Amino acid sequence: MALHFELVTPAKLVRSEEVHMVVVPGGEGDFGVLQGHAPVMSTIRDGALMVYKTEGAVPEEIQVRGGFAEVSDKGLTVLAESVIG
Amino acid sequence: MASLKELKGRINSVKSTQKITKAKQMVAAAKLRRAQAAAEAARPYGVKMAEVMGSLASKISVSDSSPKLIAGTGKDQIHLLVVANSDKGLCGAFNSNIVRAAKARAEELKADGKTVLFYLIGRKGRAPIMRDWPKSILHHFDTTDVRDPGYAEAERIVAELVALYEQGKFDKAHLFFSKFKNALTQEPTEQQIIPVPAPKVAAVGGSGAAVEYEPDEDEVLVELLPRYLKTQIFGALLENMASEQGASMTAMDNATRNAGDLINKLTIQYNRSRQAAITTELIEIIAGAEAL
Numbered sequence: 001m002a003l004h005f006e007l008v009t010p011a012k013l014v015r016s017e018e019v020h021m022v023v024v025p026g027g028e029g030d031f032g033v034l035q036g037h038a039p040v041m042s043t044i045r046d047g048a049l050m051v052y053k054t055e056g057a058v059p060e061e062i063q064v065r066g067g068f069a070e071v072s073d074k075g076l077t078v079l080a081e082s083v084i085g
Numbered sequence: 086m087a088s089l090k091e092l093k094g095r096i097n098s099v100k101s102t103q104k105i106t107k108a109k110q111m112v113a114a115a116k117l118r119r120a121q122a123a124a125e126a127a128r129p130y131g132v133k134m135a136e137v138m139g140s141l142a143s144k145i146s147v148s149d150s151s152p153k154l155i156a157g158t159g160k161d162q163i164h165l166l167v168v169a170n171s172d173k174g175l176c177g178a179f180n181s182n183i184v185r186a187a188k189a190r191a192e193e194l195k196a197d198g199k200t201v202l203f204y205l206i207g208r209k210g211r212a213p214i215m216r217d218w219p220k221s222i223l224h225h226f227d228t229t230d231v232r233d234p235g236y237a238e239a240e241r242i243v244a245e246l247v248a249l250y251e252q253g254k255f256d257k258a259h260l261f262f263s264k265f266k267n268a269l270t271q272e273p274t275e276q277q278i279i280p281v282p283a284p285k286v287a288a289v290g291g292s293g294a295a296v297e298y299e300p301d302e303d304e305v306l307v308e309l310l311p312r313y314l315k316t317q318i319f320g321a322l323l324e325n326m327a328s329e330q331g332a333s334m335t336a337m338d339n340a341t342r343n344a345g346d347l348i349n350k351l352t353i354q355y356n357r358s359r360q361a362a363i364t365t366e367l368i369e370i371i372a373g374a375e376a377l
Contacts, residue, residue, distance in 0.1 A: 008133050010236045010319055012126040028300055041141065042299035043308045068309065070137055072296075079133055081236075081312070 003035040004075030005051065007062065009083050020057070022076055023050035024069045033069075033076045040071045049078065089362065092355040096348060103344035109175055110337035117268060117330035123233070124265065124323040134316045138281075141309060145302050152303075154247070154310040157280040158256045163200045165223065165255035166191060167246070167278065169262040169321055170210035171329040172229050177336030179263060179271060179329055180209040186273040187261045188217060202255055206234075206242065206322075223254065233326065239319035243311055250279055262321040263328035269335055271328035278317055281310055 002018035023032045025047030031040075044067055050059040067080035087095075145151070168187045170180045187210075191201045202223045205211055211225060226242055228234050249255065258279035264272040298305050 006133075008130045010127055010130045010239075010316065013129040026299055027304075039296040040299060041137070041296050041305055043305060067312070068137060068305075077133055077137075079130065079137065079312075 003033060003037075006075065006077045007049070007064075007080065007083065008077065009080050011082075014080075014083050015051075015062075019051055020054050021052040022078075023052075023059070024076070024078065025049070025064075026069065033071055037071045037076070039073070040069070042069050043067075044069050044078070044080070087354075087358075089355065089358055092351060092358065096351045096355060099344050099347050099351065103341055103348065106175075106337045106340040106344060110334055110341060113176075113330045113333035113337060117327065117334055120233075120323065120327040120330050121265075123235075124320075124327050127320065127323055131316050131320050134313055138309060138313050140296070141302070141306060144296065145306060152307050152310060153250070154279060154314070155281050155306070158250075158253065160256045161199070163202060163255040163257075164194050165202045165204055165246075165249075165258040165279075167204045167242075167258055167260045168206065168210045168214065169260065169325050170205070170207035171325065172208045173329075174209060175337065176329050176333035177339075179332035179336075181213065182271070182273045183261050183263055184210050184213045186275060187214070190259065190261075190275060191218065191221075204246065204249075204258075207325075223249070234322045236315070236319050239315050239322055242318050243315045246279065247311060247314070255279075260317070260321055262325045263332075265324045265327040265331060268331040271332055276317070276321070278314060281313060 003021065005015060005017055005019045005022050006013070007015040021032055021034050023030055024042070025045050027043035027045055030047075031042070033040075044064065046063075046065050048061040048063050050061060052059050063084035064078065064080035065082045065084065067078065070077045070079070142155075166187050168183060170183055174180070187203075191203075194201050201218065202221050203214055203218060204223050205214065205225045207226075207228055211222075215222065224245065226238075226245070228238060231238060246258065250258070257277065260276045260278045262274060262276075264274040266272055
C-alpha cells in the first residue's frame with residue numbers, strides 16, 4: 001500500500017506522488033508516516049524529510065524550512081516555507 | 086490653421102509616443118504570462134493552507150486565551166487599511182481603482198467615528214492617499230528595489246504588521262488589492278486580514294476523525310496564523326502583479342490605437358494644408374502671369 005505524499009511551498013507544488021514512507025522532522029521529534037497513519041497535524045522544524053519510495057529503499061532527503069505536516073485520510077501533506085535544493 | 090512644420094512636428098511626436106506605448110504593451114503581455122504562471126504555481130499552497138486553517142478553526146473554539154491574531158484585541162477602534170499598489174504607472178486605472186476603494190472605505194469608517202490608518206505597499210498609492218489623509222499614513226512599504234514582489238516581501242510585510250498589531254497600533258486590518266479576473270477586468274477587492282477570519286471552507290472531507298495535534302492545538306495555531314497571513318498577503322501581491330500587467334496591457338493597447346487614429350487625422354490635415362498651400366501658390370502665379 002502506498003502513501004500519498006504532497007510537498008507544497010508558496011512557489012510551487014514540489015512533489016505529489018505515491019511513496020512507501022516519509023520520515024518528517026516534527027517539532028517534537030521525527031516521526032515516520034506510513035499509509036493509514038492516524039490523522040496528525042504537526043509543526044516541523046528545519047531539517048530533512050526522508051522519503052522512502054519503496055520498503056527498504058535508500059531514502060531521498062529533502063531539506064525543508066519551516067512549516068507544517070498534516071496527515072489525513074488522504075495522505076501526508078507537508079507545507080514548507082521553502083525547500084532547499 | 087497650424088503651419089505645415091508644426092503639423093509635421095506633432096505627427097512625429099505622436100508617432101514616437103505610439104512606439105513607447107506599443108513597446109510597453111508587448112512588455113506587459115510577456116510579463117502578464119509570467120505573473121499568471123506565478124499565481125498559478127502559488128495556488129496549491131494557498132488552497133492547502135486554507136484547508137488546514139479551516140480544519141483547525143473548526144476544532145478549536147475562539148476564547149480570550151486564543152492568540153490575539155484570531156481573537157482580536159477586543160476593540161474595534163483603530164482600523165488599518167493595507168493598500169497594495171504597483172510601483173509603476175502606465176497601467177490605466179489600476180492604481181486609482183484600488184485607491185478609490187480604499188478611500189471609500191476610509192470615509193465610511195471615519196463616518197462611524199473610527200480611526201483610520203494606512204499601510205501602503207508600492208509607490209503609486211502614496212501620493213493620492215497622502216493628499217486626502219496626510220496624517221494617517223502609518224508606514225510605507227517600499228517595493229521599488231525588488232523586481233517581482235514575492236514571498237520574501239510578504240514575509241517582511243507580515244512581520245511588520247504583526248509587530249504593529251502587538252504594539253496595539255491598530256485593532257483591525259483590511260487588505261486592498263486588485264483581483265485578477267482576466268486581462269481586461271481587474272476587480273479592486275477588500276479583505277479583512279487581522280483578526281484572521283476563519284476560512285469558510287470548513288474542514289474539507291472532515292471525516293470526524295480525531296486529529297492529533299503536535300505539540301498541541303494552541304501552539305500549532307500560534308505557528309499557523311502568521312503563516313496563513315503570509316500566504317494571504319503573498320496571494321494578494323501575486324494577484325496584484327498579474328492585474329497590473331493585465332491593466333497595463335489593455336491601457337497600452339488602447340493608447341496605441343488612439344495614437345494611430347490621431348496620426349491618421351493629423352496626416353489628413355497635413356496633406357490638406359499642403360495641397361491648399363500649393364493651390365494658393367499656383368493661383369498667385371497664374372494671377373501674376375495674367376496681370377502682365
